[in-house]
Amino acid sequence: MTTVGKILVLFIMAFSLILSAVSSVVFTTSKNWKVATEAEKKKVNDLTTKLRDAEAKTAAAQKDLDTEKINYDAQAKQLNDRIAAVEQQNQLAQQQITTANGQVATAQQNAKTALEEAEANRKETLQLRELKSAVEAQAAEFKLHNAEQNDKIREMERALEAATKNNTDLRERVAKYSTLLRSSGLPDDITQVKGLESPPPVVGEVTRVDATNRKLEASIGSNDGLVAGHELNLLRTSPRPEYLGRVKVLSVDPNQSVLQVIGNTYQGKKIQEGDIVSSTIKPRL
Missing domain, CATH: 1.10.287 (Helix Hairpins)
Incomplete structure (x- = not known):
């Protein structure tokens, strides 16, 4: 009840x-x-x-x-x-809020990283712009220099063309001179032509004489300044000084030379090893 x-x-x-x-x-x-x-x-x-x-x-x-x-x-x-249900929704919402907070923190970190990268990219862009300006200036300078070089190349080509033409002319003239020299009995080798000049002051010994008594070898050569074509006096100092004649240099090595008697020896005397060839000792006839 x-x-x-x-x-x-x-x-x-x-x-x-x-x-x-x-x-x-x-x-x-x-x-x-x-x-x-x-x-x-x-x-x-x-x-x-x-x-x-x-x-x-x-x-x-x-x-x-x-x-x-x-x-x-x-x-x-x-x-x-x-x-x-509301508590469950609140719990779910709290989990979502926690997840959202984590996402927000991640997004903030990503945004910070993105800002840092953007700043680095901005600085790199500025550097690239400066480098581009420098490269463009260098390119302009290079173009100007290239234009100058092209002008010089064209001038050199013209000079080369003129030099080639002159060289051809000179070759033709040298060929004519060589023919003229050979026809006159003179060598066309410039080293031999120098032999026509005065020989340097040298004194050497005869080291070998051939059987004809016309050619001989001496102990002086190109190191002493001799060239083919030089003419030297041939003398003997023992047992008494005497003049034997004149010799002409045919070929030279650094330390020796081959010479030939010009004409005949004085009084037909035989050349001997140990005789003297010299440009400084004058004969006493």
């Missing part, structure tokens, strides 16, 4: 006691018992009707209370489910 039911029972019992007391008083004091009884019955009926109405209302109230309790339990369950 619910609390409301208990209250109603107590109320009914109290009401019954009161009614009994009132009835007793009425019965003892009333002269018209029938009227009084009828009146009391009517009151009892009224009270019974009211009690029934009250019980009906109590039952309806209990029913409404049970309905409200069921509704409350259902709403409480819905609210608890919604709270659990």
